[in-house]
Amino acid sequence: MRYEKGHKATTRRRILDVASRQFRENGIAATGMTGIMAESGLTNGAFYSHFASKDDLIRAALTDALEKQHADLGPDTRDFATLMRSYLSPRHRDNPGGGCPSAALVGEIGHLPPATRAEYTEKLLALASRVEERLPAAGTAEANRRSLAIFALVVGAVQLARAVDDRDLSDRILASGVEAALVLGSPGSED
Amino acid sequence: MRYEKGHKATTRRRILDVASRQFRENGIAATGMTGIMAESGLTNGAFYSHFASKDDLIRAALTDALEKQHADLGPDTRDFATLMRSYLSPRHRDNPGGGCPSAALVGEIGHLPPATRAEYTEKLLALASRVEERLPAAGTAEANRRSLAIFALVVGAVQLARAVDDRDLSDRILASGVEAALVLGSPGSED
DNA sequence: TGTACATCAGTGAACGCGCGTTCACTGATGTAC
DNA sequence: TGTACATCAGTGAACGCGCGTTCACTGATGTAC
Numbered sequence: 001m002r003y004e005k006g007h008k009a010t011t012r013r014r015i016l017d018v019a020s021r022q023f024r025e026n027g028i029a030a031t032g033m034t035g036i037m038a039e040s041g042l043t044n045g046a047f048y049s050h051f052a053s054k055d056d057l058i059r060a061a062l063t064d065a066l067e068k069q070h071a072d073l074g075p076d077t078r079d080f081a082t083l084m085r086s087y088l089s090p091r092h093r094d095n096p097g098g099g100c101p102s103a104a105l106v107g108e109i110g111h112l113p114p115a116t117r118a119e120y121t122e123k124l125l126a127l128a129s130r131v132e133e134r135l136p137a138a139g140t141a142e143a144n145r146r147s148l149a150i151f152a153l154v155v156g157a158v159q160l161a162r163a164v165d166d167r168d169l170s171d172r173i174l175a176s177g178v179e180a181a182l183v184l185g186s187p188g189s190e191d
Numbered sequence: 192m193r194y195e196k197g198h199k200a201t202t203r204r205r206i207l208d209v210a211s212r213q214f215r216e217n218g219i220a221a222t223g224m225t226g227i228m229a230e231s232g233l234t235n236g237a238f239y240s241h242f243a244s245k246d247d248l249i250r251a252a253l254t255d256a257l258e259k260q261h262a263d264l265g266p267d268t269r270d271f272a273t274l275m276r277s278y279l280s281p282r283h284r285d286n287p288g289g290g291c292p293s294a295a296l297v298g299e300i301g302h303l304p305p306a307t308r309a310e311y312t313e314k315l316l317a318l319a320s321r322v323e324e325r326l327p328a329a330g331t332a333e334a335n336r337r338s339l340a341i342f343a344l345v346v347g348a349v350q351l352a353r354a355v356d357d358r359d360l361s362d363r364i365l366a367s368g369v370e371a372a373l374v375l376g377s378p379g380s381e382d
Numbered sequence: 383t384g385t386a387c388a389t390c391a392g393t394g395a396a397c398g399c400g401c402g403t404t405c406a407c408t409g410a411t412g413t414a415c
Numbered sequence: 416t417g418t419a420c421a422t423c424a425g426t427g428a429a430c431g432c433g434c435g436t437t438c439a440c441t442g443a444t445g446t447a448c
Contacts, residue, residue: 160339176339223433
């Protein structure tokens with residue numbers, strides 16, 4: 001063969017990584033195939049021997065990013081407070097391309113084809129349970145509901161922090177998010 | 192004149208209303224001028240005697256929607272709990288085109304020109320103070336921070352509720368958001 | 383009172399451009415005989 | 416050992432289409448004299 005074994009898989013992975021980052025950085029609708037392929041070091045035509053369509057790429061890139069995030073949130077890594085502070089950090093806010101897919105793309109998920117939304121829904125539940133297992137009442141219905149609210153809070157806070165045109169306000173949004181997340185995640189507030 | 196007095200202003204307002212709804216329904220990047228003008232009952236060319244560019248329309252439509260929302264949130268209308276339940280209702284979730292511009296568009300605000308982002312930032316602060324004035328400790332720095340977190344929570348919850356492909360989960364996200372908002376807005380949790 | 387002209391919201395065809403996608407082709411390698 | 420063929424990742428030009436925008440024009444009305 002012309003290329004070493006595994007070459008095609010490597011190329012596919014490169015396209016996936018580039019797409020995943022560009023989608024999160026600029027939005028899905030605003031990201032074009034030409035830009036993705038150029039940054040992958042390929043010409044347009046090569047794309048279709050790796051993916052069936054842009055929609056197929058979106059689904060694959062979203063799933064991949066969500067799975068990476070899930071893997072990165074193993075229960076034995078960071079405790080709840082550390083996780084909240086890291087998610088709601090200026091570093092995360094300023095790095096959408098490498099950050100949480102939900103924070104970057106949740107507003108666009110609703111416009112995607114049903115199959116993609118279904119995959120998103122499944123991965124979202126897995127991520128929420130990563131939050132739940134760090135709560136004091138983990139396993140109860142209350143903790144399960146609370147994990148959804150905490151997820152909503154941090155996703156919303158990162159988005160607002162990225163939207164505003166005022167560094168100081170942006171920092172305050174993140175800080176207030178940490179404060180509120182700790183309230184929602186504390187033992188007393190769960191019943 | 193060919194048209195009655197105020198005709199042009201009426202047309203401008205119609206374009207603005209159509210654009211504002213379409214942006215919230217389908218996203219800004221995914222909304223085209225042709226669709227906006229067609230639904231406004233006009234041909235493409237008429238647009239540029241009302242607005243300088245699509246960016247100009249985006250800024251005007253966003254500002255208008257935020258100002259309407261602000262006006263609708265007068266301090267004497269609904270109390271905190273009622274406001275939260277109404278914002279986090281299935282009705283709001285299922286009506287993005289007529290709903291909160293932040294819930295529909297916050298993910299795209301960061302990609303807009305600085306002038307538009309600056310306008311958004313200003314209106315966002317005004318909306319947050321509509322939340323703050325309903326909190327028991329209104330006027331304190333704690334209530335101010337808390338209002339930002341509550342805003343992040345409800346924006347995130349509506350977005351997640353719209354993203355997932357599972358009605359029951361979507362309802363649970365909204366319900367957990369109400370529960371959490373009431374915790375964050377209660378007197379005890381503010382210090 | 384009649385006529386020539388100014389006004390101006392809106393028309394509709396066209397502009398250049400980039401989109402997602404297709405496809406005939408290239409060229410380096412492995413395989414068959 | 417040499418040669419003909421198969422394989423296949425990637426090339427690059429082209430497809431039709433819709434994007435945002437421009438512009439010469441229309442036609443109904445008001446104004447000037």
